[in-house]
Amino acid sequence: MRWTLKPKPSEDKIKHLAQALNVEDFVATLLVQRGIETFEEAKAFFRPSLEHLHDPYLMKDMDKAVLRIENAIQNNENILVFGDYDVDGTTAVSLVSAYLKSHYSNVATYIPDRYLEGYGVSFKGIDYAEDNGFSLIIALDCGIKSIEHVAYAKEKNIDFIICDHHRPGDTLPEAVAILDPKRSDCHYPYDELCGCGVGFKLIQALGQNRDETIEDLIPYLDLVATAIAADIVPMTGENRVLAHFGLKVINENPRPGIKALVHQVKKQTLDITDVVFIVAPRINAAGRIKHGNHAVELLTEFDFEQAQQFASEIEQYNSDRKGLDQQITKEALSQIIEQNEEERFSTVVFKEDWHKGVIGIVASRLIENYYRPTLVFTKSGDKYAASARSVKGFDVYNALEACSEHLEQFGGHMYAAGMTLKAENYNQFKNAFEKQVQETILPEQRIPEIEIDAEIDFNQITPKLIRILKQFEPFGPQNMTPVFLSKNVKDTGYGKTMGQQDEHIRLFVKQNNSEGLAAIGFGLGNKMPMVTDQKPFELAYCIDENEWNGKITTQLRLKDIRA
Known part of the structure; x- marks a missing residue:
């Protein structure tokens, strides 16, 4: 994981907005990073209104x-x-x-x-x-x-x-x-x-x-x-x-x-x-x-x-979908290894009996394992059909357009697309797509990135901050849940792994003399050695509230841990 701290906006913009809204500079920074620089823009952001809809x-x-x-x-x-x-x-x-x-x-x-x-x-x-x-x-x-x-x-x-x-x-x-x-x-x-x-x-x-x-x-x-x-x-x-x-x-x-x-x-x-x-x-x-x-x-x-x-x-269909998605992902990962394709710039896999309904999900799963533009093909009638998914910053639609001579049809967006081709064109297309990705993908687009909004100390995590962050919702692309960085953090000794294969981690963390905070990291179980024996470490995380037995407590949702 690449940790990238978002550039800090100009002090003038931060001070101006902090004053206009009567908030801390830290909150104003988060807003300016989202393109909100004036009182009116902040009002529209915090108080969405149906009057803001266009004619x-x-x-x-x-x-x-x-x-x-x-x-x-x-x-x-x-x-x-x-x-x-x-x-x-x-x-x-x-x-x-x-x-x-x-x-x-x-x-x-x-x-x-x-x-x-x-x-x-x-x-x-x-x-x-x-x-x-x-x-x-x-x-x-x-x-x-x-x-x-x-x-x-x-x-x-x-x-x-x-x-x-x-x-x-x-x-x-x-x-x-x-x-x-x-x-x-x-x-x-x-x-x-x-x-x-x-x-x-x-x-x-x-x-x-x-x-x-x-x-x-x-x-x-x-x-x-x-x-x-x-x-x-x-x-x-x-x-x-x-x-x-x-x-x-x-x-x-x-x-x-x-x-x-x-x-x-x-x-x-x-x-x-x-x-x-x-x-x-x-x-x-x-x-x-x-x-x-x-x-x-x-x-x-x-x-x-x-x-x-x-x-x-529909609940039954969803259950069937989960089973298929797991099985096909497993088969696709085996195919990548068998064909010696771990070091490629793109993933293109095919099996004629893969269920067409889940190949898009499988493409996303494969990106979790091999972080690169991914296409999963199956047979559809007498043609091959695929779903494409991409990595941050790489336009898979443009890459397909560059290889369109091999395709029957294609359509979609920057990060997700679909296409069909004739069976005899599959290998030519696979090679052309790999070449196109290799020539156009940037080195940093090949490493998953965590974008961090700001570095903070645990003592800044107050009920007031949590109330303000709640008003940033609903979250989504271009208004993602804020991610914070805290350094010199230690586990209090209660850290443990969870899950059937110890794939998750649960910690109770402190920073200097701060109050202890619960933290949970899904898929971070392999980071456990970093946090034992009072070793200091750094956290990238979002701030969550956890509701248990009617009681609400603050919890950190971990994105990554590093020494």
């Missing part, structure tokens, strides 16, 4: 999208809400279809089959629309590159509205409207929305047309917050506002489907991390193991008893 009509083509939907309703047309099978896609489909159905009955949903149709808009989906008399398809979290599909639909007199957040190619599909803040000709003030976020802007615009207020749309924000958490988009601007209010809905008055999922794990109050690790994987498991329709059924069900039935089925 949806600032998005290119929003007027066209709303007009086409209103005409469809007026002319009694059938509308098909189409979306991808992951969390972002299924929450977006649930959101837009539920909103439309609350005003109009001729609305149905379509989630492509991960195995038979693959990612994004499918010809099979368009044939389904034609066979069932749909004349308008609203595509969510996909479609920005579906030029042939939209043309195919046009031949059948089916219109498309595309709501996407992925990077467009050089040519856009000939849809009636394309809502994508990443379009180069779209000047919407915030371009980091997820697919469900773009869907929310659409219903916000439709609502304005009906004289509905933003308060009328609050019940949909549990879906938006879930998508924001799952899709790992920046926790800034509109995303932060939507996540903040969406978490309130999840904790106070969630839809029956989300309530049933949370009920399964019996947790009282969820934060954004819980949404990432509890709610999102279960919704995802439906599309990974069975079919994304199961997630939409759950998220649009109004009867709690029925939702509980759906949730228990």
Whole structure:
């Protein structure tokens, strides 16, 4: 692990903000590091407001999208809400279809089959629309590159509205409207929305047309917050506002489907991390193991008893997913060793019977072992399909674009992508990708990094600081949980390893004459020799609160330990 202390902002900026907010310089430093430099910016950060949401009509083509939907309703047309099978896609489909159905009955949903149709808009989906008399398809979290599909639909007199957040190619599909803040000709003030976020802007615009207020749309924000958490988009601007209010809905008055999922794990109050690790994987498991329709059924069900039935089925899919993910990770690690590929710059592995639904998770697991851009391939029909994951700072989408001559199709983001290729092109692509990564990855991008916000002493960890840090939530990319460094720390002699293979560590630590603090480090069991016999060491950690038997205590969540 590389420990990097974030550069300290200028003293002038720190003093100015500390004075304006009446906070310690230390807190002002954390804020300036997040790009918050004025009283007004701090107020917006600490007090998110629905008034901070932008006018949806600032998005290119929003007027066209709303007009086409209103005409469809007026002319009694059938509308098909189409979306991808992951969390972002299924929450977006649930959101837009539920909103439309609350005003109009001729609305149905379509989630492509991960195995038979693959990612994004499918010809099979368009044939389904034609066979069932749909004349308008609203595509969510996909479609920005579906030029042939939209043309195919046009031949059948089916219109498309595309709501996407992925990077467009050089040519856009000939849809009636394309809502994508990443379009180069779209000047919407915030371009980091997820697919469900773009869907929310659409219903916000439709609502304005009906004289509905933003308060009328609050019940949909549990879906938006879930998508924001799952899709790992920046926790800034509109995303932060939507996540903040969406978490309130999840904790106070969630839809029956989300309530049933949370009920399964019996947790009282969820934060954004819980949404990432509890709610999102279960919704995802439906599309990974069975079919994304199961997630939409759950998220649009109004009867709690029925939702509980759906949730228990999804719980089983999630359990199956865990077993597959462990087995395939093990096989992939063996393959890397057998093929003598431990020293490469990239990981590219393939086995034809690996379950397509979990290869993205496996790619992330492999990065935990070999920290480098990773692609996991499996057989999909007569092609090979892969999920890609990347390491901090390395744009895997750009690397795939550089090797695109070997690919059939690809799409995604900087850190996650999907692709297909012909079987005979696999080895050429694998070599080209390795060469591209080797030539473009920076030496520091090959070592995992812990970014540290500030060095502090234990005596600075006060209830007041913890109260302030709580107000930094919800955390996520570009607003991560603050990480602190403390030096000259010693264990009081109560340190021990935990877990079946002693893989975790639990310490009780002091610094000079400070009060003792409990500390827990997951996956840090191998660091135990560093902390024994009163040896001093350094800690990188986040500050947590631990609730046990109704009592709340401060606890350090360790990121790393070094001598």
